[in-house]
Amino acid sequence: MNGAIEIQQLYYRAGKTFEIKNLDLHVARGSIYGFLGPNGSGKTTTIRLVLGLLRPLAGRVTVLGRDILREAPRVLEHVGYVPEQPHLDPTLTVRETLRFQAAFYTTWDWPCAEQLIRQFELDERGTFGRLSKGQKGKVMTLLALAQRPELLVLDEPTDGLDPVVRRQMLSALLDYVSQRQATVFISSHLVHELERICDWIGVMDNGRLVIELPMERFKNGIKRLRVAGAPPGIASPPFALLAREHQNGALETWIVREWEPEMAEYFETIGASLHDVIDLDLEEGFVELLRTFRRPRS
């Protein structure tokens, strides 16, 4: 196990109500890992724990093969971080911001920075505090990429930005990843954006990791089935049954995970018939997963 990020049995608590429990998370090197979850589910807290900005009460966080708490400076030199809220001095110009940031990184790449300034159409004499939200987002992305990191940690990098800016930022990110085989850990609400680029998905809810799967398995495994004539109690189906709902009429709707086409035969063995298998996209799958996770079947 030598992933870009390894979290083992992490426990963290802030205040009386919020806690992250039994968190195990594994981000393979070279992957683009989409970190999903509703507001307040613990995504940003987890990201801060990964970066060593918060200290877990139990468990272990390893980033790029090193213990983050013991070796934070050495690790963070190779980690590009785009926080939800910019943390830069608003009185500096873009050029000054770049020079300030560059001083921290031995790996800083000026030609790359200059190229991104042009690509992002940034005015380097502009004062950071007076930039538009989109321009601020671009500066943050530029800073993270120009330090040539092995791991990029992005916390809602495109939240609230217009589609043109989002595309520019994602293209720059993917361009970097194609050149450097870097690992990307990205949290976002914009599920459709992640659907295009991620090869792994982790879903958080209420401080816990609900699921962690390769994207294809997540997408192909979750289905909505239309079923008729199934007995009320069924024993050990070959898939994970997340929910079973009666509607008006004879058909029931089942939400299942770990579905395989051959499993259609199962319905004959319980005297039922399968009428339809409906594909869910990532967003629908995500919504169904959370809905059923929060309301476990008895």
Place this chain on the structure above:
Amino acid sequence: MFDQLDPRSPTPLYAQIANRLRVAIAAGELQPTAALPSVRQLATKLRVNPATVVQAYRDLEAEGFVEMRQGAGTFVREVPPQTRARERASQAAALVRKLLAEAGRLGVSLQELQAAIAEEIGVGTS
């Protein structure tokens, strides 16, 4: 060529990309020795994971449609006419399967479908 990539589709993106290229090669739109875009160019343009593009190119290489040359890029190979014809036939079969599935969902009978096809073809050639 890549206009209609659908990240929401259950067909993986790499398979969609490979399919688009296969069609273009079978149709002669991409000629032998033509260079495909680099992984970096295509990933950035389509905003997909570079690994997705690599997977698509590898599949095409395994099927004999393209050749990946280390450091030089990926190039369309000379594909025998039978292979191209076979590819077009398999595309046609896929189109029909899709049509039949959709018709079934809408409750359109086979006769109605055949009548509609005959009509459309008639309109198209008259």
